[in-house]
Every structure is written in structure tokens, then in C-alpha cells.
Amino acid sequence: MKCQEARQLLSAYLDSSLDETVTFRIMRHLEECPSCSSRFSVEQRLEQAIQETLRRPSGDEEEIVRRALVRAGIGRRLSSRRSWAAALIVVLLATAVFGVDQLLRRSSPPVPDLVVAAAQDHRKFVSGDVGPDLPSENPDEVNAFLARELSTAMPQVPAGNAWKLLGVRKCHLKEAWVGFIMLRFNSTPVSLFVISPEEAKAFPDAAGIASRNPCFPVGEEHAVLSTFGDHLLCAVGNVPVPTLEELTRRP
Amino acid sequence: MQCQIRVPTYKSRMVPIFEPDPIDSLDFAREVSALGAEPVIFLRRVLLDESVAEDVLQAVLLSAFAARMRFQSGTDFRAWIYQFLVHEVANANRRLRKARVRLNPLVDEPEAPSSAAALEAELAYSEIAEDPQALLDRLDERLAAALQSLGEDERGALLLRAIADFSVAEIAHLYSVPQGTIMARLFRARLKLRTMLAEHAGGMQERHP
Numbered sequence: 001m002k003c004q005e006a007r008q009l010l011s012a013y014l015d016s017s018l019d020e021t022v023t024f025r026i027m028r029h030l031e032e033c034p035s036c037s038s039r040f041s042v043e044q045r046l047e048q049a050i051q052e053t054l055r056r057p058s059g060d061e062e063e064i065v066r067r068a069l070v071r072a073g074i075g076r077r078l079s080s081r082r083s084w085a086a087a088l089i090v091v092l093l094a095t096a097v098f099g100v101d102q103l104l105r106r107s108s109p110p111v112p113d114l115v116v117a118a119a120q121d122h123r124k125f126v127s128g129d130v131g132p133d134l135p136s137e138n139p140d141e142v143n144a145f146l147a148r149e150l151s152t153a154m155p156q157v158p159a160g161n162a163w164k165l166l167g168v169r170k171c172h173l174k175e176a177w178v179g180f181i182m183l184r185f186n187s188t189p190v191s192l193f194v195i196s197p198e199e200a201k202a203f204p205d206a207a208g209i210a211s212r213n214p215c216f217p218v219g220e221e222h223a224v225l226s227t228f229g230d231h232l233l234c235a236v237g238n239v240p241v242p243t244l245e246e247l248t249r250r251p
Numbered sequence: 252m253q254c255q256i257r258v259p260t261y262k263s264r265m266v267p268i269f270e271p272d273p274i275d276s277l278d279f280a281r282e283v284s285a286l287g288a289e290p291v292i293f294l295r296r297v298l299l300d301e302s303v304a305e306d307v308l309q310a311v312l313l314s315a316f317a318a319r320m321r322f323q324s325g326t327d328f329r330a331w332i333y334q335f336l337v338h339e340v341a342n343a344n345r346r347l348r349k350a351r352v353r354l355n356p357l358v359d360e361p362e363a364p365s366s367a368a369a370l371e372a373e374l375a376y377s378e379i380a381e382d383p384q385a386l387l388d389r390l391d392e393r394l395a396a397a398l399q400s401l402g403e404d405e406r407g408a409l410l411l412r413a414i415a416d417f418s419v420a421e422i423a424h425l426y427s428v429p430q431g432t433i434m435a436r437l438f439r440a441r442l443k444l445r446t447m448l449a450e451h452a453g454g455m456q457e458r459h460p
Contacts, residue, residue, distance in 0.1 A: 011437050061290075064291050
């Protein structure tokens with residue numbers, strides 16, 4: 001191979017897009033020709049420096065992705081067709097389980113959207129479908145994650161051996177980004193969702209009543225709403241309501 | 252004569268409301284978030300005006316989400332979403348170019364490298380080879396302008412290779428062109444880029460002998 005031919009193939013050689021025969025011929029030429037060898041090594045260095053420069057982030061890229069998702073309304077809701085299907089299933093199940101009379105006699109307040117969405121994610125945690133982004137038993141590490149990812153914090157985990165912190169996850173509940181803190185009470189999974197004041201605007205019905213610490217039966221689980229400073233809390237678990245309140249009502 | 256009109260049956264008009272999405276809204280958002288900073292870095296470099304990157308990204312997400320039924324579970328989400336990125340970038344740059352021409356009718360497309368340009372690049376290259384560090388130290392200053400001197404197809408191919416690390420075959424698939432076309436675009440892009448950078452290096456040496 002001559003130098004001119006080797007240099008014409010330099011670009012394709014850098015992309016590893018040549019077939020084995022041509023690549024082998026170039027490699028042999030580089031072993032024999034110090035001038036081309038030097039040129040190829042400078043080219044590789046330059047190419048690497050260009051790549052590093054081009055890939056250098058400004059620091060706000062992930063925030064732009066998050067904003068674009070929110071503006072596009074993705075990650076907030078199910079598609080309308082699936083929403084109708086989900087609503088139909090809920091109505092049929094409710095009718096079958098409780099009976100029409102019982103539904104008509106129910107006097108408890110409607111379950112807020114936040115509680116319904118939190119209970120769905122809690123069940124994914126229970127079934128092992130989701131786990132923490134940051135597995136940690138250390139509340140300081142969990143708080144650092146919440147501060148970094150969501151500008152929020154978690155309440156103190158109750159003292160004693162019964163409670164065990166498992167970790168934290170950043171996820172969507174309907175329209176909002178929330179901190180999903182995973183714990184165990186003895187061996188029972190308990191979920192605690194922390195929602196910043198900004199994101200809590202997505203749940204006006206829950207935010208309006210959270211300060212009264214209402215509780216709701218959600219299937220076999222209980223859910224408790226509360227506040228933590230300006231933040232909204234929602235605890236879900238198959239444990240007694242006072243146990244959930246122990247988690248949400250601590251200073 | 253026998254009637255050829257096919258009467259649709261009730262079954263054929265039924266909408267399967269329980270047909271599962273290959274990727275639902277939350278998973279879609281998670282997959283997009285998992286791509287990290289890369290799509291925005293790519294958009295900012297490849298668009299003629301980086302300030303529209305967020306709008307273009309939003310358009311990409313809306314198009315891809317609307318077409319999510321075509322996504323096959325278990326395949327590469329990143330490669331799939333880049334199909335929409337490449338398409339929206341072409342649309343956005345077309346609009347931006349029209350707007351530029353309206354404002355300044357003398358704006359020309361970058362020219363393909365001639366043999367004279369190749370010779371010029373060869374001469375300029377020897378300057379780079381003599382002192383590559385001088386160029387590398389100040390690469391940032393000139394790279395953005397040098398990229399804008401490339402044709403759009405060349406810039407797109409180069410950035411898909413350099414930022415997104417797609418292979419030549421993958422880039423060819425994204426643009427629906429033969430691999431040889433992408434290899435030629437990458438060759439021309441590198442040639443132009445090095446000419447511009449070498450000119451800059453020469454300018455620096457004149458300023459800082």
C-alpha cells in the first residue's frame with residue numbers, strides 16, 4: 001500500500017469501518033512507514049480530543065430533558081384509551097367487591113389521586129418489580145439523594161429495630177417527580193412518598209386535606225397523608241394506621 | 252360481474268382497547284431520562300441554532316411517544332429515538348436555514364471540498380502535526396465555528412459518530428443511505444474540520460509566535 005492510499009483511508013480506518021483485508025494492509029503499512037505512522041497517531045489524538053470536546057456537557061442537559069418530558073406531558077398520565085380501560089376495570093371491580101348498595105352508602109371522602117398512584121407504585125415495590133435507585137440504610141445518604149435529585153428531604157425514620165430503611169428511588173406519580181423511600185416495618189414493606197411543594201401542585205385534592213392527616217383503606221393496605229414542612233407525604237403499607245402515622249408525623 | 256367491494260366485518264372494526272403498549276408513558280419517560288445528557292449535547296451541536304434544542308427535543312419526544320406502538324420491546328430504545336432526532340433535526344434546520352436566507356439572502360451553503368481544498372488541508376495539516384498540543388489546548392474556541400462550516404449531512408454524521416458513538420452502519424440506517432455515503436460524509440467532514448482548525452492554529456501561531 002502506498003502512503004497516498006493509506007491517508008485516503010485514514011477516516012474510515014478511524015471509524016473501524018474497513019474490511020479486515022484493508023485494515024490489515026493499513027496496519028502493515030503503518031509498521032513500515034514512520035511518516036504515516038506518526039500522522040495516524042496525531043490523527044487519533046486529534047480525533048479523541050475532538051470527541052471529548054464535543055461530548056463535554058454544559059451541566060443543564062438533564063434538566064432540559066426533564067422539562068421537555070413535562071412539557072410533552074409524557075410520564076404524567078396513561079394514554080386516554082388506557083385510562084378509559086383502567087377506569088372501566090376499577091368500576092367493575094368496585095361493583096363486584098363492595099356491591100352497589102355499599103358504594104352508595106359510603107360516606108368516607110374520595111380517595112385522592114395521590115393515594116391511588118402511591119398505592120400502585122407501592123404494590124410494584126412489594127412484588128419486586130421496582131427497587132431503589134439508591135439502596136442504602138443510611139438516612140444521610142438518602143437525604144443527600146433527595147436533595148440532589150428532587151430538592152427535598154425525608155422525615156426521620158422512627159427509632160427501634162422494627163423499622164429498616166432500604167433505599168430511595170426517584171419516580172413519577174402521575175404528573176409529578178417524587179421521592180419514593182422504601183422501608184420495612186418488621187418484615188412488611190412500607191412506602192413513603194415525599195413530594196416537594198412545586199410538584200405537589202399536581203395533587204390539589206391531596207394537598208388540601210394532608211394537614212388533617214387523613215387515612216384511607218386501599219385494598220389490603222392503608223395509606224396516610226401528611227405534611228413535612230411545606231412537603232407532602234404519603235405513606236402506604238399493609239400495617240396499622242398508627243404505624244404509618246409514626247412514620248409521617250415525626251418532626 | 253362479481254362485486255369486488257369488501258364489506259368490513261364488525262370484528263375488523265373493533266378497537267382492541269386492552270392491547271398493551273410496548274412501552275407505557277412512565278417507562279418511556281424513564282428510558283428517555285436514562286439517555287442522560289447525550290441527546291441535548293447532540294442537538295446543541297447539530298442544530299443551526301442551539302437555542303431551539305429544547306423545542307426540538309420536545310417535538311422528538313411527542314413524535315416518538317405517538318409512534319410508541321411501533322417500538323419493539325427488547326430492542327435498543329436509544330437507536331429507536333435517534334431516528335426521530337435525526338428527522339426532527341432535518342426539519343428544524345430546514346426552517347432555520349429558510350429564516351436565515353430571508354434575513355440574509357447572500358448566505359451560501361458550505362461547498363464540497365475541492366482538490367485545491369484538499370491540498371490546502373494537506374499543507375495545513377503539516378502545521379498541526381508539528382505542534383498538535385497548541386491546537387488541542389484551544390480546541391474549544393474554534394470547534395463550534397468549524398462545525399457550522401460543515402454541510403448538514405456531514406455535521407450530522409460526524410456528531411452521531413463522535414457524540415453518540417454510533418457505528419457507520421448504524422448511522423447509515425438512521426439516514427437510510429448506503430454505508431459508503433456515510434463514510435464519504437465522515438471523510439469530507441474531517442477534512443473540512445481539520446482545514447478550519449489548522450487555519451486557526453496558523454492564526455494562533457502568528458499571534459503567539
